[in-house]
Amino acid sequence: MKIIIPNNWFHQLLFILCIAIPYLDIFELTISVWSLAFMLTIQAKYSFSLFKLIIPYAIILILAIVVSFNFDYQKYLIIRDITYLCKPIIGFLVGYQLCRYNLQNAFRLIVKTGVFIAICHLLIILNAIFIFGARTVAEFRFYSGYFSDYEIYTFIILLFHKEFQLNFSKKTLRIFTIIVGFSALMYLARTNFIQFVILFLAIKGYMVINKKSLTIIVSIILTSIVAYSIIVSTNPRRNAEGLEGFLYKIKVAPMEPFKSKINRDDYKDFNDNYRSHENIMTLRQVTRDGATPTVFGKGVGSQIDLKQKVWLGDMELRYISILHNGFMIVFLKTGLLGILIYLFTITYFFRKFKTDKPIVNTINLLFIGTGVFLFVSNWVFLGFYNLTETKSILIGFLIAYREKINNL
Structure with missing residues (x-):
């Protein structure tokens, strides 16, 4: 069997690395790899369409830095927040730049990367079950991952392979679809189910x-x-294993990020509605300092006092600077002004992109879905600011592909 190494193998590998590294959940490694990829593929020219997406994020970053001059924060926290707020900008640029080297195999590369991620996830699942003895939904997700936006995008592309003009054989398409679909399902992530729909x-x-x-x-x-009414009527138990445990997560989902009052002395109430607790503390602590912080935020380096220590990942923290809610983190750093700018970034995906090419129109539809999903994603998973998300690279990649194909 003859092995053919493509001329753009390095840039394919770079794309795979940029998508895969965030799944390790080591932010310093992610930002290092993405920054290196940016420097290795930097271009002389960029489209105005890309800048229309990036500029609002840059304004949020600059505003947060300027506001922080009014406070005396730790330098470490300031630098860390700056890198967090830079993440989506770097992601868009890296994806846009890498497309230049992968134009002829764009969607094949996207799909193969998704399949690679899915296989790794399935192996981790087996490890969680047989080595760590994971049984409950909470244990299962702790060891094998909480969500994967990228795999959902890959699954959608595979399901609509004709629209995306994939040229895999029927057998390959079937195998890839099963692998990615099963992997995506096994995250048991409510947000991913919503994203898929x-x-x-x-x-x-x-x-x-x-x-x-x-x-x-x-x-x-x-x-x-x-x-949902049927699920509520069955009254699934909180710490149940398997399907019942997952149904309990669905049962509490509608109110989890929206409750306005949390009993911190009630472990179940606090744990089940922790995202709401973050939102409540953020709103209280930003607005209590007057109109200026409410309008302009408290800048990079600012933190929220949770009033008690909680376990987040593998750390016990009381003061946090990164929240679960994308809108709240922008409000903390840049206030109501930042929120308005942030909402403007979402409208980017609803703007019409004139074309007579079917595949470009399909990408346009995918972007509309992305815009709708961002309202959900920002409320529970930080949107593009999530430390482990990779869809910013995919979006930048698709922006470049859409432009290049439309101009052919």
């Missing part, structure tokens, strides 16, 4: 408002309400 509906064209799309969306909402 949103992106699926978007590619089908149901996010473009018309009578048919409204009928379908209303039907899905009603079905979801009925299904």
Whole structure:
């Protein structure tokens, strides 16, 4: 069997590394690899379309830095926050730059990377079960991962392989779809299920408002309400194993990030609604200092006092500077002004991109779905600011691909 090494092997490897490294959950390693990839692929010219997405993120970063001049924060916290706020900007640029070297095999590379990530995840799952004896949903996810936006995107691309013009054989498509689909399912992540539904509906064209799309969306909402009512009526136990444990997570999901009052002395209430506790503390501690912090935030280096120590990952913390909610972290650093700018970044994905090419139109639909999903993602998983997310690279990659294909 003859092994053919492609001319762009290095840039394919670089793309795979940039997508895979964040799954290790070592932020310093992620930002180092992404920064190196940026420097190795830097371009002389960039499109205005890319800058329309990046500039608002840059403004948020600059605003947060300027505001911090009014406070006396630890230098370490300031530098750490700056790198956090830089992450989506670097991701967009790296993805955009790498597309230049992978134009001919763009979607094949995206899919193969997703398959690689999925296989690694399935191996980690086996390790969690047979080595660590994971049984409950909480234990299962602790060892094998909490979510994977990238795999959902890959799964969608595989399901709509004709629209994305994938040229894999039917057998290969079937195998890849099963591997990625099963891996994505086994994260047992409620947000990923929502992401899948949103992106699926978007590619089908149901996010473009018309009578048919409204009928379908209303039907899905009603079905979801009925299904949720059934789950609530079964009253799944909190620490149950397997499916029952997952159903309990679904049961508490609607109120988890939205509760306005948490009993910190009640472990179950506090733990089940921890995201709401972060939001409540952020709003209280930013607004109590007056109008200026409320409007402009408290800058890079600012922290929230949780009023008690909690375990986050493998660390016990009371003061945190990175939250679970993307809107809240922007509010903490840049106030209401930052929130307005941040919302503007989401509107980018709803803007029309004129084309007569089917694959570019499909990418446009995928972007509409991405915009809708960002409202959910930012509320529970920080959106593009999440320390382990990789979709910023994928988005930058697709922006470049859309432009290049549209200009051919």
